[in-house]
Amino acid sequence: MASLKVYSLENQEVGTVDLHDDLAQATLNPFIVKDTVVSYLNGLRQGTHKTKERSEVTGSRRKLFRQKGTGNARAGSAQSPVRRHGATVFGPTPRSYKTDINKKVKKKALASVLSEKLKNGQLLIVDNLKLEDHKTKKFLAWMETMNLKKTLFVSSEQDSNFELASRNVTFVKSVHASGLNVYDVLNHTNLVMTKQSLMDVEGRLLK
Incomplete structure (x- = not known):
């Protein structure tokens, strides 16, 4: 068990809290951290991109001009992908970018980045x-x-x-203990946790 100091908002030491060694001394694995962050960012993507195919472009389907005798290159309707304002070939369609990741891997990644914050002196525990x-x-x-x-x-x-x-405040983010994730921890220099939230996160990671 590691004993961490707990401070008040007046920066006065008001007690301590015990942290399990599996969390306090977790080894950083950059590969699983990277996979966890990519999975989180993929989950944020809406995937609503869409272009119109030939059947979806509005307008007449009439052949623009006769096949022979005009001197122009042969052409079909105005919806042809080769024409301006025409359709798009093999364009993006709505899709989900979600990538699944093992729960144990996700827990290990979060434990390791929290441990790094602790080792680097960037984790502050407050009573409230x-x-x-x-x-x-x-x-x-x-x-x-x-x-x-x-x-x-x-x-x-x-x-x-x-x-x-x-x-x-643009450089401040506040999250509930249940929503703590690897990306947010890495994306901020300092991490301030209440004593209760640290205990809640510890219970979630060691379960």
Whole structure:
């Protein structure tokens, strides 16, 4: 078991929390991390791209001019793919980009990136994320005193003041513990978790 310090929002040490060694000392495997991130990003793709085929282009199907005698190259209807505003051949069609990944692999990838944040001193555990004020200016001043840059906040319970204060800050993202994923952890320099959210994530990964 690794013992991690828990801080208040005033940056005062208020206790400790134990973290299982399987999570605290997880070995980083770049291959499964990459596969997990690609799977997550593929899941975000809507896949609604579509071009019109020959039968879907509007307009008359009449032959544009007679086959012989005009001196022009022979032509069919205006929907022909070779003509301007015509159809598209082998164009994109709606599809799902979802790629499945083993649950154990996904858990191992998340455990390893959390372990890396811990080893690099980029993981901060706080007792809660409840703010007294919803002012963004005060929230940014607090982040500066805590020396936080691009930060991912993880909590198990929602605080309206925190959501209001942080929602317009482009370099801050707030997620529920159940929605924590590898991509968000890697995409942020700092990771701030409440004590309860860390315990919830630990329980999910070790189950």
